[in-house]
Amino acid sequence: MxxxxxxxxxxxxxxxxxxxxxxxxxxxxxxxxxxxxxxxxxxxxxxxxxxxxxxxxxxxxxxxxxxxxxxxxxxxxxxxxxxxxxxxxxxxxxxTIEPHANSCTLAFETKLGKLYKGDCFDLLKIMDSDSVDLVFADPPFNLSKLYPSEINDNIRIEKYIYWCQEWIKECARVLKPGGAIFLWNLPKWNVALTSCLEGMLTFRHWIAVDIKYSLPIQNRLYPSHYSLLYYIKGDKPNTFHPDRLAMDVCPKCYGDIKDYGGYKDKMNPTGVNICDIWTDIAPVRHAKYKRRKGSNELSLKLLDRIIEMASDEGDLVFDPFGGSGTTYMAAELKGRRWVGCEIGPCDVIQDRFSLIKEEQKILEGYRSTINSLFPEKTRLERVKRGLWTCESVKKKKQPNE
Ligand SMILES: C[S@@+](CC[C@H](N)C(=O)[O-])C[C@H]1O[C@@H](n2cnc3c(N)ncnc32)[C@H](O)[C@@H]1O
CATH class of the missing domain: 1.10.260 (434 Repressor (Amino-terminal Domain))
Structure with missing residues (x-):
């Protein structure tokens, strides 16, 4: 490197x-x-x-x-x-730069999406400008990982940055005005990629997703977050409806953990505002949940949150780096159209779609825990223990109003 x-x-x-x-x-x-x-x-x-x-x-x-x-x-x-x-x-x-042959072929399609096998540059070439509502990209990190596609994941730094700049440029071209692009990478690479993004798109957020991804390194801080860059095309997003999160409570006694300013009666019953540090995204480590061998599969919860925040039903979602197909699965389950690409084997992604009912249950599980200050299970436990709930606070407030 x-x-x-x-x-x-x-x-x-x-x-x-x-x-x-x-x-x-x-x-x-x-x-x-x-x-x-x-x-x-x-x-x-x-x-x-x-x-x-x-x-x-x-x-x-x-x-x-x-x-x-x-x-x-x-x-x-x-x-x-x-x-x-x-x-x-x-x-x-x-x-003098040689164009390379187009090698992209349709691997399979679903009710809402199409997966192509081949190099994402070839797919991008045939995609219309201003046609995609949301891009999510999780490229290889140039960390010498062995991918099933056997791509070279240890190239020179500037070659990696140039490669990223090229597909980012193309992604910006296919993005609709007002559309959103999310780039998932190590902070080290996303820092370098911002200069290219800044020249074309508008910065919204650097989201730190708290996941430990390596062992502590001597003379360094313990690397503990992935960077999720969020940019839009133009100055206003077409869609922005972030989920709200449940209030943090003790998993054992269901009591309050944090003081949210002491204003219980002012707390929004639909949950707390999501911030730009996400601490509730668990890595997909357990083999039981993994769709593909290797360690680079993202959680459905992460893609659910991004797709929910920056797209509407029927919108088109594009992910140039298929992997195990998490983006496509989340898009399909959430009623978004999708298009994707994977240079390596695509059968893992296709097989994953045969288990869509299981994935639906996982997704429903996540969604039942958000957009409510106290999701049902928590609310019942708190009532049982005499702890405050939105209803009890409201009742108390009424006589003085
Ligand atoms: C980090 S993984 C993506 C994982 C995915 N987000 C998931 O949750 O399963 C990156 C993927 O990009 C694929 N890839 C690398 N270069 C590519 C290219 N030029 N075009 C399409 N896919 C590529 C690799 O084979 C690998 O599967």
Missing amino acids: GYSDQFFKALGIRADGGGNLEKFAKQSGVSAKRLKYYNENNLVPTGGDLNKIIATANISELLLRLKMGRFDKDIIEAIQNNSEVIFPIIEEHAK
């Missing part, structure tokens, strides 16, 4: 360990270890290191930035002001 040695190339250092790295380090007074760090992360040095490096390589900071593709405000302004001159050069370069 890493970037494509743009830093070394700009300084004339051989990346194959041909010997001149040590020489450059000695001449510049910047250690070989540090030079490698700048190269592997494609970082423009700052301060003392920058001065020493550019003096040794006899290169200006500006040329170094250009060669590394790290543009600052001055470069961007110069490009904007000289776009007519630069345009033919870039256009000529684009012609």
Whole structure:
């Protein structure tokens, strides 16, 4: 993993360990270890290191930035002001990029959706602009995972970012004005992808979904959340009806856990407002619930929440990375049309649809616990224990009104 040695190339250092790295380090007074760090992360040095490096390589900071593709405000302004001159050069370069053959075929269809087998770029190519209401994407994370599709999940950093930028650009094209796009990824990658999103869409939320996904790492904070980026096309969402959540109560005694400002009578009986930190999405770990071997299946609850929030019945939902088909299952169960793609085996997704009744029960289970401050079971337990409920608070309030 890493970037494509743009830093070394700009300084004339051989990346194959041909010997001149040590020489450059000695001449510049910047250690070989540090030079490698700048190269592997494609970082423009700052301060003392920058001065020493550019003096040794006899290169200006500006040329170094250009060669590394790290543009600052001055470069961007110069490009904007000289776009007519630069345009033919870039256009000529684009012609050298080979188009690849279209390999997308219909794998199966349901009452509401279609799954294609192949590369999502091929599917996107034949999709109409402004045609999709909601995009959800959970791409491979470039973590060297072995997928059934055997895709390379360990590519150079900038190649991964460019790849993501390309499908994001296409997803933005097919999204309807007012439509929503949700990107699920590690914070590290979503941070890098925001620059591309910011150039086309409007930011709504960075949702932190509290799921532990790796073991504690020395000298790091314990990675505990996935990032769910939420953008829309244009300035106003066509649809926004987030679920409301039940009040947190003790699972044993059903008593209050949090003080919601002390205003029991002001609490909305349909539940509390959902915030941008989601702590109630459990990972799909248990083999019994997994539709596919491997660890990358998302929970139906997550997709239910997103689809409910940003689409209406009959809307079209698109997910370019099928996996085990969680998005498609949630869309079908919720009466949304859907279209999807998977480069690897699609039979897992098709088989999953033969168990749709089971999935329906799971979904109904989730939905019976939301949009009410005290879902029925909790309400009954609280009544039994003499704890306050929406009804008891309302009754108390009435005589003084
Ligand atoms: C992280 S998984 C998605 C899991 C899915 N959200 C679920 O809940 O089951 C990513 C999937 O994208 C597929 N994939 C990778 N590159 C692709 C491409 N270019 N086009 C279509 N699918 C691709 C992989 O084979 C993998 O199954």
